[in-house]
Amino acid sequence: xxxxxxxxxxxxxxxxxxxxxxxxxxxxxxxxxxxxxxxxxxxxxxxxxxxxxxxxxxxxxxxxxxxxxxxxxxxxxxxxxxxxxxxxxxxxxxxxxxxxxxxxxxxxxxxxxxxxxxxxxxxxxxxxxxxxxxxxxxxxxxxxxxxxxxxxxxxxxxxxxxxxxxxxxxxxxxxxxxxxxxxxxxxxxxxxxxxxxxxxxxxxxxxxxxxxxxxxxxxxxxxxxxxxxxxxxxxxxxxxxxxxxxxxxxxxxxxxxxxxxxxxxxx
Amino acid sequence: xxxxxxxxxxxxxxxxxxxxxxxxxxxxxxxxxxxxxxxxxxxxxxxxxxxxxxxxxxxxxxxxxxxxxxxxxxxxxxxxxxxxxxxxxxxxxxxxxxxxxxxxxxxxxxxxxxxxxxxxxxxxxxxxxxxxxxxxxxxxxxxxxxxxxxxxxxxxxxxxxxxxxxxxxxxxxxxxxxxxxxxxxxxxxxxxxxxxxxxxxxxxxxxxxxxxxxxxxxxxxxxxxxxxxxxxxxxxxxxxxxxxxxxxxxxxxxxxxxxxxxxxxxxxxxxxxxxxxxxxxxxxxxxxxxxxxxxxxxxxxxxxxxxxxxxxxxxxxxxxxxxxxxxxxxxxxxxxxxxxxxxxxxxxxxxxxxxxxxxxxxxxxxxxxxxxxxxxxxxxxxxxxxxxxxxxxxxxxxxxxxxxxxx
Numbered sequence: 001x002x003x004x005x006x007x008x009x010x011x012x013x014x015x016x017x018x019x020x021x022x023x024x025x026x027x028x029x030x031x032x033x034x035x036x037x038x039x040x041x042x043x044x045x046x047x048x049x050x051x052x053x054x055x056x057x058x059x060x061x062x063x064x065x066x067x068x069x070x071x072x073x074x075x076x077x078x079x080x081x082x083x084x085x086x087x088x089x090x091x092x093x094x095x096x097x098x099x100x101x102x103x104x105x106x107x108x109x110x111x112x113x114x115x116x117x118x119x120x121x122x123x124x125x126x127x128x129x130x131x132x133x134x135x136x137x138x139x140x141x142x143x144x145x146x147x148x149x150x151x152x153x154x155x156x157x158x159x160x161x162x163x164x165x166x167x168x169x170x171x172x173x174x175x176x177x178x179x180x181x182x183x184x185x186x187x188x189x190x191x192x193x194x195x196x197x198x199x200x201x202x203x204x205x206x207x208x209x210x211x212x213x214x215x216x217x218x219x220x221x222x223x224x225x226x227x228x229x230x231x232x233x234x235x236x237x238x239x240x241x242x243x244x245x246x247x248x249x250x251x252x253x254x255x256x257x258x259x260x261x262x263x264x265x266x267x
Numbered sequence: 268x269x270x271x272x273x274x275x276x277x278x279x280x281x282x283x284x285x286x287x288x289x290x291x292x293x294x295x296x297x298x299x300x301x302x303x304x305x306x307x308x309x310x311x312x313x314x315x316x317x318x319x320x321x322x323x324x325x326x327x328x329x330x331x332x333x334x335x336x337x338x339x340x341x342x343x344x345x346x347x348x349x350x351x352x353x354x355x356x357x358x359x360x361x362x363x364x365x366x367x368x369x370x371x372x373x374x375x376x377x378x379x380x381x382x383x384x385x386x387x388x389x390x391x392x393x394x395x396x397x398x399x400x401x402x403x404x405x406x407x408x409x410x411x412x413x414x415x416x417x418x419x420x421x422x423x424x425x426x427x428x429x430x431x432x433x434x435x436x437x438x439x440x441x442x443x444x445x446x447x448x449x450x451x452x453x454x455x456x457x458x459x460x461x462x463x464x465x466x467x468x469x470x471x472x473x474x475x476x477x478x479x480x481x482x483x484x485x486x487x488x489x490x491x492x493x494x495x496x497x498x499x500x501x502x503x504x505x506x507x508x509x510x511x512x513x514x515x516x517x518x519x520x521x522x523x524x525x526x527x528x529x530x531x532x533x534x535x536x537x538x539x540x541x542x543x544x545x546x547x548x549x550x551x552x553x554x555x556x557x558x559x560x561x562x563x564x565x566x567x568x569x570x571x572x573x574x575x576x577x578x579x580x581x582x583x584x585x586x587x588x589x590x591x592x593x594x595x596x597x598x599x600x601x602x603x604x605x606x607x608x609x610x611x612x613x614x615x616x617x618x619x620x621x622x623x624x625x626x627x628x629x630x631x632x633x634x635x636x637x638x639x640x641x642x643x644x645x646x647x648x649x650x651x652x653x654x655x656x657x658x659x660x661x662x663x664x665x666x667x668x669x670x671x672x673x674x
Contacts, residue, residue, distance in 0.1 A: 056450050069440075102558075130296060135284075158297055182458065
């Protein structure tokens with residue numbers, strides 16, 4: 001059983017939902033990421049989504065665009081991100097880590113080389129925004145051979161037949177993008193999300209995480225009532241941006257946000 | 268050399284998934300998948316629909332002014348002392364470039380699908396103008412994304428778009444040029460996918476865009492082939508066209524793919540020179556396959572997969588990728604790709620203006636420069652057919668600035 005599946009199973013037996021924070025690796029500087037990851041876990045994060053910085057983040061709003069620019073300014077490459085996972089694993093063997101980003105850095109490294117390294121460093125899953133299952137045949141095979149879960153996105157525009165197809169291709173969990181838009185955009189409509197999740201669950205037993213538009217305790221709690229996982233990104237990355245000049249404060253300040261969400265979700 | 272069978276296969280590309288060999292495809296976020304599938308179905312149906320075809324042909328004839336002439340540049344050819352240079356005069360189209368062939372087609376698709384709003388990215392502004400033009404005509408709301416740096420370089424076209432009723436959004440992320448404008452246009456589309464038709468300006472992007480843009484632009488090659496036969500009694504020896512994303516080049520090349528004796532030469536922007544790294548020549552520098560803007564293609568990216576900033580004097584060629592069909596045609600050896608530097612393009616701009624009284628766009632000047640290099644090495648009975656993809660009025664400010672003239 002993968003670390004991700006085990007994590008969701010444990011939560012389910014406790015009647016709790018997963019809190020899944022996203023931060024961009026290397027933002028604002030590479031040295032901040034590792035302490036930040038540990039602080040997130042201490043604050044109650046169940047899975048960490050670590051963003052691979054990319055020069056052209058087409059599905060992201062300004063907040064994560066700027067995070068990518070800050071990380072790239074300090075030369076954070078995919079190999080460095082994998083090293084961060086390796087460092088994290090030295091002291092934490094239980095919290096799943098998922099890399100999230102765009103295909104090109106992985107494409108240039110080579111799928112096979114990436115799969116080998118990912119396995120070696122103890123990575124659990126990968127989510128490439130611009131790699132739909134139609135194009136992912138070889139990629140999926142190599143990841144599965146390395147026991148890396150491939151996590152796919154579902155969108156409000158995804159029709160039922162396609163939901164079925166995507167859920168069949170993925171493993172670990174599926175990520176439901178709750179709004180039509182880029183990361184950090186409009187706020188979500190919980191009732192609409194609940195309706196869509198009902199359809200998704202007809203086609204998969206996998207846990208469903210919901211992201212895009214969750215920005216505070218109330219929205220985290222509301223989504224935790226309908227989803228298996230609550231994915232929160234831009235509001236954390238915004239805090240990192242605010243504190244770019246006081247980097248030692250970043251882990252504590254960001255973890256304070258997730259701790260508060262955790263409390264709201266567990267109430 | 269590809270065999271006759273290879274070329275027959277090449278002519279039929281892409282496959283059902285939009286692949287040209289290992290290139291092309293549909294690499295986008297899930298939110299856009301449904302819209303792309305719908306676009307593909309609509310396009311495949313309408314492209315074969317006689318009513319759609321009739322409307323498209325009618326607009327090309329009476330609104331764009333097609334067919335565009337094929338002009339024998341006799342003085343230039345005589346002076347160079349070699350091959351005869353013929354210019355396909357896309358610069359004489361309404362709005363001054365080949366871009367309008369495609370926007371007419373895509374606007375018709377928007378009309379048939381009932382979307383009230385269109386969006387576009389633009390580099391030099393020619394595609395933005397062509398989009399704003401068809402939007403004005405059909406009464407569609409229009410938003411054009413343009414890099415801040417290009418807005419500065421192409422102020423005239425920005426004002427034209429505004430006069431045509433379009434909103435021009437300045438893009439300040441990344442390198443502030445065409446690729447960033449395309450990122451922003453895709454973000455707009457993800458957000459407004461229900462009511463917006465995204466009019467991509469080049470033969471790139473996710474499937475079916477590379478195919479449909481090529482099909483709309485292929486009018487260039489179909490006309491040129493007939494005109495060359497009619498005027499000279501034979502096919503040209505070589506086709507030459509500039510390549511940024513590559514829509515004018517693929518439009519010229521595609522109808523000639525199976526004419527194995529006709530060389531196809533795509534001319535990329537060499538910028539300050541390939542050896543300086545400051546260029547926009549992903550094919551002729553070294554093809555590193557990558558994924559950007561929805562397709563797999565030759566892409567200028569670094570060892571870590573980050574897209575590299577490009578440089579060209581011409582905003583329309585200043586793009587790190589290239590349409591996937593060009594990557595494919597290079598890989599199978601059907602088309603050749605080379606680069607022309609900024610200074611060579613500027614020289615060609617001035618030279619064609621002085622010898623033929625035709626002022627080419629800086630983009631098209633790259634193709635002219637390559638033809639000027641090739642002609643003296645060829646016989647007087649040979650023919651080079653150059654796609655003069657746009658007119659140079661929009662570049663007068665850029666050239667004047669280089670001359671130290673401030674209006």
